[in-house]
Amino acid sequence: MVAIRSRVVYARQTMAALPARMVYGNDAWARNNKGQQRTLRDLRTRQPGPIDAVAQRLADQIDDLGYALPETAAAPDVVRAVQDGYADVIDDPAATVDMGRRIRHVVRYVKNPLQHVPAMRDLLTPSAVDVLDAFYAGWWEIQHVRMWRIAHIPPHEQRFHHYGNQWHCDQHPTTTLKLFVQISDGVTPENGAFRFHDVPNTRRIMRTGFIDNGHAVGPARRLMEDPRSARYFDVPAGRSAFCNTTRCLHRAGIPPEGTTRGMVQFTFVPRTSGPRGADPFAGLRPDPNVAEGNFA
Secondary structure (H helix, E strand, O other): OHHHHHHHHHHHHHHHHHHHHHHHOOOOOHHHOOOHHHHHHHHHOOOOOOOOHHHHHHHHHHHHHOEEOOOOOOOHHHHHHHHHHHHHHOOOOOOEEEOOOOOHHHEEEEOOHHHHOHHHHHHOOHHHHHHHHHHHOOOEEEEEEEEEEEEOOOHHHOOOOOOOOOOEOOOOOOOOEEEEEEOOOOOOHHHOOEEEOOHHHHHHHHOOOEEEOOEEOHHHHHHHOOOOOOEEEOOOOOOEEEEOOOOOOEEOOOOOOOOEEEEEEEEEEEOOOOOOOOOOOOOOOOOOOOOOOOOO
16 A cells, blocks of 8 residues: 555656656756746846856856866866875765665765865865856855765666666756766776766756656657767866756766775855855855765
């Protein structure tokens, strides 16, 4: 009886999501879509001065396609410091928490990573700040900073959600932007690279048969699984990717058996008050969602 009730609830939720998917082309419902672009337009009317041309081009691409891959990288000494800090902390049970949904240890988050790996601050490079200033007209803040490790998921478990290993859109306001920073060496599509679809592809998939996390039929399934359509975050350590994970379908790649992959993520949201250009890390608190009993 419980299984039948669960299937009914699932079917109702899926059907309820369809109208918003058709209108907005993502899974964030009307509440996280409606008025969000107006918020950005209003912020951009408050732009006090000229913006770097490269940063503006990347910000425009984020508007249009939902992502941008800056060509600049963090300084080599910063990357080494972050990698060393990650290696020191990731196996410390007092500083980390396992958050896999079915197999807890396949994804491990660092609690309060800025405290344990202070060099992470320098992964937010001046050129990345320029892109944020162009996108938000300078009116942005860091919502949280995360550092995690993912491990191999056995083949018989890969059809289940563990750590975002299935195609999905996040359900944040569409003004939320994430910056992923590669901290593992040698990442490729074959060994676990993060991958995503741009906004036009995401809209097409959402409107032609997407059902739920990792499940799609018809044209949506063919496009979702087509490696020629997806973008792969397979750049060297120290390089980054801006991605609007609400507007872009995305998923984590699965590392091969016996290997793991690390990642750093900054999440940004708009703000409407406070001094522009202040230290974005000032007053930033640990992410409350990284906690025992929660899931990735």
